[in-house]
Amino acid sequence: MKKLDNASRRKFIKNVSIGASALLLSPALSKLALANPAKRLGIALVGLGGYAGGQLAPALQKTKNCYLAGIVTGTPSKAVTWAKKYNIPQGNIYNYQNFDDIAKNPAIDIVYVVLPVSMHKEYTIRAASAGKHVICEKPMALNAAECREMIAACKKANRLLSIGYRLHFEPHTQEVMRLGQKQVFGKVTRVETGNGFTYNGDPNAWRLKKALGGGGGLMDMGIYAIQGARYTLGQEPIAVKATQEKTRPELFKDVDETVYWELKFPGGQKVTGKSSYNHDWGYLRAQAEKGSFELQPAYGYDGLDGKINGKPMQIPNIVQQAAQMDDFANCVNLKKQSRVPGEEGLKDMKVIDAIYRSLNTGKWEQIG
Ligand code: NAD
Secondary structure, eight states: OOOOHHHHHHHHHHHHHHHHHHHHSSSSHHHHHOOOOTTTTEEEEEESHIIIIIIIITTTOOSSSSSEEEEOOOOHHHHHHHHHHHTTOOGGGOOHHHTTGGOOOOOOEEEESOOGGHHHHHHHHHHHTTEEEEEESSSSSSSSHHHHHHHHHHHHHHHHOEOOOOOGOOOOHHHHHHHHHTTTTOOEEEEEEEEEEOOOOOOSSGOOOOOSSSSSIIIIHHHHHHHHHHHTTTTTOOEEEEEEEEEOOTTTSOOOEEEEEEOOOOTOOOOEEEEEEEEEEEEEEEEEEEEEEEEOOOOOOOOOOEETTTOOOOOOOOOHHHHHHHHHHHHHHOOOOOSBBHHHHHHHHHHHHHHHHHHHHSSOOOOO
């Protein structure tokens, strides 16, 4: 090996020690160092339940523009497990009482609200007031009035708000948007769509309590079918008529089980939808003047599939949540509105509010 003079030796030792300390950085930080450091934003997940633990945290191991920097939980044992599993520093762990201290933490840029629906408004507003940009899970809130308050609070705090509509970043869904909105096969004349699953979980879960979930299958699953019709047509519905059925009233005493609706669009298309906590549905079918296209599964995150004029779409699946969160981090960096802002959540809630009104009156109800 070539002999080093003293100056070169000092430089060599300095470089080696910088390299060694870089290796000691947490995986998140070393990824940060390898990617573009200016662009990798810290996300804190609020509510470490099924979706945060099963989907969002794993997806955050695959994101390029953001990483899992912090957590907010009311369960001390979860704080320990998550800190260990995801290398989260103690200083980035909050509970529901000290959550507002997150304002002082520059490592957290984005707060992701993954709580029961009744808590979405409070935590979105608290996060924005703490100076953080916000992603809030669907359905955005208990009703349209709450959505408006959330949008106003984020605007006032000059923070971006996005809803967890992962499918807008999913390629099969994007293809359906293109085919429908660009009228590739002429005008779409009919959309039929449904989403649901057979609920066999905890009878005391928040999903079965109106005060916490806002409703049942319609709020949780039907929202996808409403979105599906809206993004296939690229139009907003103006009225709705709905009916419901309950075959397990003892389980769904407080919330809707299965709901059927018809939407009136300005273009006069025939649009029907349904949602359920008692049927395994997940499809979207569109009939256009000169062709047809469909997705099934249409709304999940375990892989979508579809056909165009009866032939397979052959589009690869992606990690939807990683694409969704990377896009929002990019929007924050560029200070631009997400393609799924609070206003998009509000549009769906206006439809859902009208569906619940129609279930009460038995009549067509205006939307908005
Ligand atoms: P979950 O019940 O598994 O988790 C909810 C979390 O909130 C738990 O960690 C729980 O401890 C916490 N929590 C705090 N206060 C609570 C209270 N008073 N009552 C009950 N729980 C409380 O629910 P989830 O399936 O993770 O759903 C959370 C949110 O994510 C909901 O808005 C849901 O619609 C949404 N979600 C979205 C998708 C999607 O694909 N985008 C999928 C699943 C869930």
